[in-house]
Amino acid sequence: MATVETADTAVAEESGVRRRDFINIAAVSFAGAGAVATVFPLVNQMNPSADVLALASIEVDISAIEAGQAIKTSWRKQPIFIRNLTAEEITEANAVDVAELRDPETLAERTTAGKENWLITLGVCTHLGCVPLGAAQGEIKGEFGGYFCPCHGSHYDTAARIRKGPAPANLEVPEHEFLSDTVVKIG
Amino acid sequence: MSFPWAKEYTPTTDFGQWMDKQLPLPRFVYNSLGAGYPAPRNLNYMWNFGSMAGLFLVIQIITGIILAMHYAANANIAFDSVEHIMRDVNSGWMIRYAHANGASFFFIAIYLHIGRGLFYGSYKAPREMLWLLGVVIYLLAMATAFMGYVLPWGQMSFWGAKVITGLFEAIPLVGKPIQELLLGGFAPDNAALNRFFSLHYLLPFVIAGVIIMHIWALHIPGSNNPTGVDVKGPQDTVPFHPYYTAKDGWTIGLVLIFFTAMMFFLPNALGHADNYIPANPLSTPAHIVPEWYFWPWYAILRAFTFDFLFIPAKLLGVLAMFSAILVWFFLPWLDKSPVRSGLFRPKFKIFFGILVIDVLVLGYCGGAPAEEPFVMISQLASAYYFAHFLIILPLLSRLEKPEPLPNSITESVTGKPLNTAS
Numbered sequence A: 001m002a003t004v005e006t007a008d009t010a011v012a013e014e015s016g017v018r019r020r021d022f023i024n025i026a027a028v029s030f031a032g033a034g035a036v037a038t039v040f041p042l043v044n045q046m047n048p049s050a051d052v053l054a055l056a057s058i059e060v061d062i063s064a065i066e067a068g069q070a071i072k073t074s075w076r077k078q079p080i081f082i083r084n085l086t087a088e089e090i091t092e093a094n095a096v097d098v099a100e101l102r103d104p105e106t107l108a109e110r111t112t113a114g115k116e117n118w119l120i121t122l123g124v125c126t127h128l129g130c131v132p133l134g135a136a137q138g139e140i141k142g143e144f145g146g147y148f149c150p151c152h153g154s155h156y157d158t159a160a161r162i163r164k165g166p167a168p169a170n171l172e173v174p175e176h177e178f179l180s181d182t183v184v185k186i187g
Numbered sequence B: 001m002s003f004p005w006a007k008e009y010t011p012t013t014d015f016g017q018w019m020d021k022q023l024p025l026p027r028f029v030y031n032s033l034g035a036g037y038p039a040p041r042n043l044n045y046m047w048n049f050g051s052m053a054g055l056f057l058v059i060q061i062i063t064g065i066i067l068a069m070h071y072a073a074n075a076n077i078a079f080d081s082v083e084h085i086m087r088d089v090n091s092g093w094m095i096r097y098a099h100a101n102g103a104s105f106f107f108i109a110i111y112l113h114i115g116r117g118l119f120y121g122s123y124k125a126p127r128e129m130l131w132l133l134g135v136v137i138y139l140l141a142m143a144t145a146f147m148g149y150v151l152p153w154g155q156m157s158f159w160g161a162k163v164i165t166g167l168f169e170a171i172p173l174v175g176k177p178i179q180e181l182l183l184g185g186f187a188p189d190n191a192a193l194n195r196f197f198s199l200h201y202l203l204p205f206v207i208a209g210v211i212i213m214h215i216w217a218l219h220i221p222g223s224n225n226p227t228g229v230d231v232k233g234p235q236d237t238v239p240f241h242p243y244y245t246a247k248d249g250w251t252i253g254l255v256l257i258f259f260t261a262m263m264f265f266l267p268n269a270l271g272h273a274d275n276y277i278p279a280n281p282l283s284t285p286a287h288i289v290p291e292w293y294f295w296p297w298y299a300i301l302r303a304f305t306f307d308f309l310f311i312p313a314k315l316l317g318v319l320a321m322f323s324a325i326l327v328w329f330f331l332p333w334l335d336k337s338p339v340r341s342g343l344f345r346p347k348f349k350i351f352f353g354i355l356v357i358d359v360l361v362l363g364y365c366g367g368a369p370a371e372e373p374f375v376m377i378s379q380l381a382s383a384y385y386f387a388h389f390l391i392i393l394p395l396l397s398r399l400e401k402p403e404p405l406p407n408s409i410t411e412s413v414t415g416k417p418l419n420t421a422s
Helices: A002-015 A019-044 A050-054 A087-095 B014-022 B025-033 B045-070 B078-087 B092-119 B128-150 B155-169 B175-183 B190-219 B240-265 B292-303 B313-334 B346-367 B374-399 B409-414
Strands: A058-061 A070-075 A078-084 A118-122 A145-149 A154-157 A162-164 A176-178 A183-186 B038-040 B237-239
Touching: A019 B092, A019 B240, A058 A070, A118 A183, B014 B025, B025 B240, B038 B240, B045 B078, B045 B092, B045 B190, B045 B240, B078 B092, B092 B128, B092 B240, B092 B292, B092 B346, B128 B155, B128 B190, B128 B292, B128 B313, B155 B175, B155 B190, B175 B190, B237 B240, B292 B313, B292 B346, B292 B374, B313 B374, B346 B374
Parallel strands: none
Antiparallel strands: A058 A183, A070 A078, A078 A118, A145 A154, A154 A162, A176 A183, B038 B237
């Protein structure tokens, strides 16, 4: 032992670092890296599991929705509004000056080309997550003829864009794709 | 607490001094696990299993809390929810296998820890309370492990629950009502599963509480050591940190290699295939045994196949099984030999070796089918087990002539008399 100690001291005098310091730092770093690698799966387990993700996309038959009507369906445990806009509603939405909107988006940007009458949005108010009114027959559609959230009074227009009230953004348009003229895949 | 030469905690930073005045938690840690806790300088590797058991308790609590996020304690869906953990939850399979094998590793550590105490006489004065608390921890750990094994609600879970609660039925007169009280029904079902889950979540924290008392009781006399000779001065001790933190860290690193190897390559080696069949109250698996860590006690339970006087065999087996562990509570007063360490007790050393073999034989029989020759072997081994504690130890402490003890720990380490060793 004595000789090793002497050797260590000699190194320490030259560089100020002993071999034992290096071993100490290396061991603790290795343990630290191991701990981080262990924590990852322990946190990642809280992410959506495979069975939840398996239900992440749905197909909806929209053949029965007449112009001016809307349906509510459920996607990822959240309400979805699918609305067949009338010609007047489309005109009304396109007449708005986009630059003046809180969340500037045109109707065309929120729908699929050639199928501008199909407005598909989440039925989740962007303020605090209530379900806005206006999809079902007879519900209040708000001052702009789209949706109205009764929780805190957010008004959405016929393109489901925020026009008045506390909500910060338009109703979210989920990723969707028309598989045929009558079937849309959401998610 | 601790020895007079223990290093005093002196915070160097302003924050450290402020903290020390308001909540001396760093001082507490320093004095219990840091440089402020002097431990005997001659502790061998058998002294590493306490911290290892602690590590596995922490692993069990962390993985258990995670599993509880995904598990459903309902008899209709419990089994499926475990399969959901295995197949759907991100890394769920790994976390479940860590939990299942972690229980085994916890018991491996605990058994070596108990064996260390038995051989080196760590249960003797002034550490009786330390020993008693350890036995309590062991009993709580067994209850926790048993209830945890019921939760997957497979065939072994169900029949394990039925058999173990059936033990209470052996109690005269009130046995049947007690079993129904424990199960909340006439056989294990939703009520039993729910209460087992509730208690399985609670008991590890009770264990953690008793461990705090266990460590508290340890830190008053300080650790025993391989010579069993009391610490006599500063030359007999080294600071816990860095000496024993580093040594414990080394074995923890080593055991984690075995643990992960088990988790990844042999995850079901210690389990039973029958537990992947959903619980079926109408069909008992052909070969029903508990987990390996219960085998010695299970062998004692099954060894009693005969009625004795007016006591039926069933009750005898149950009494013997519980007594096999309860006898540990009396151990400090059964072994009156003033010499702690088995190293200096030539005859005790031999009988201790026989006891270890005896418990291994019991363990083997406990895992074997209940047929000859295992029943006969279990009976002989059970008889020896009790004889060791109730007859051999008390007699040995009177009859045995111990070898001379070293004058001090330092002398035993350096081979030099105390006054010349620094």
